[in-house]
Amino acid sequence: MSSSDIFFGELLGTGVLVLLGCGVVAGNVLRKSKSFDAGWLAITFGWGIGVLSGVYVSTQLSGAHLNPAVTLGIAIDSGEWNDVPTYVAGQLLGAMVGATLVWLAYYGHFLAHLEHREVVGGSRTPGPKAFDADADHEERRKPARDEPGPVLGVFATAPEIRNSVQNVATEIIGTAVLVLLVLGIGLNDGLTVSGTGGLMVALVVVGIGLSLGGPTGYAINPARDLGPRLVHALLPLPNKGGSDWGYAWVPIVGPLAGAALAAGIHGLLF
Template identity: 70%
Template sequence: MSSSDIFIGETIGTAILILLGGGVVAAVVLKASKARNAGWLAITFGWGFAVLTAVYTSAPLSGAHLNPAVTLGIAIKDGEWGDVPTYWAGQLLGAMIGATLVWLAYYGQFQAHLTDKEIVGGPGAQATTAKAVEAQEKGAGPVLGVFSTGPEIRHAVQNLATEIIGTFVLVIAVLTQGLNDEGNGLGTLGALITALVVVGIGLSLGGPTGYAINPARDLGPRIVHALLPLPNKGGSDWSYAWVPVAGPLIGGAIAAGVYKLAFV
């Protein structure tokens, strides 16, 4: 596959991944959404379906890595590094496009949510405001969770370990499937399996950090959150942003090492 195919495929696929994944979070948490308070199951299955759709769409062009940690794991496994920058560039751009599309699709809900005094603070604010204020003191704005992840308990070592473990499960599953004819990415044959793996990770390991398990998925939308003209959006929590980047990359590298030791 050519560099242009890789870049286009990863951009389109990752944009779809974030549009549907970030979209289900927006649907569950934002005011005036018909799916508000649908809960964690809706979010985890929504992300799984997002992976399924993105993989089927982008696999013919790029092999559907959609995740720098997956790209890193495959590069370590195969010893081929030439296309890694192209994959990563497409993934980051796609994640930013997808996050922007979530904002456009839920524009009215964002405005309603971020002008509600119960959420962002103001006269008559109740317990919800106290929680929002506490989050903003830690650098996380009231809608940041639609764009990127954050921990329930801030403990750098635990948060990093959680992301490493979750990404290890994802990447070792990808590597051992040999998911397309060339064995180079998620591919269409393993799309459903990979989607179910992501759902399983979310249900089992998503509670502590929100399971980024993908540096582009977290960093690209976090950049978009920082740039978008959202009223009262609060901070983008850059002090935490390194964890969902470093953790997945470490997890992907460990998975590739285990694969080479155990399966080759």
């Protein structure tokens, strides 16, 4: 396959993955959405279907890695590194495109949510700056510059308990499971030819979300987290808060380390 096929295949596939994945989170988080507060089960299946859709629309072009961790694991296992930058560039740009489309699809809902009294903490009474108590209260409730904003979860992951060692370990374990499955599918030509492999990957993503997603939101994909986080930082949304760059390294380092671990285990056993 050519470099252009790889790039555009990964852009298309990752874009679809993130559009459907971040889209189900948006429907769950944003007020006025018909699927508001649908719950974790809806989110995990939404991401699984996003993976399935992304795989099937891009397999013929690029082989549907859709994830720098998967690309790294395959490169370590096969020893073929030439196309890695092309894969990663397509994945990152595709993730940004998918996140931008989610913003467009839910544009009015983002505004309604971010202007809601419970989200912004109440609007300040207009008038002369004689209401010092109100002004002080408003200053106190403003989030710190990089504090996660009220809609950051639509775009990027965040831990429930902020402990770097645990958070990285969780991402390593979840990604290792994913990459081991992907490499295992590569050993079975029947799964690859029949297309069943894509379904199995989607199902294991659902399983990872249900079993291991609680601590960190299971990024297990650096592009899936970094691309939408960049979009969150750039979007002109009122009261959106920070993009939590202090945590952003975890869903990059953890999945890449997990992919390397999985490739090492796979190489030793097979």
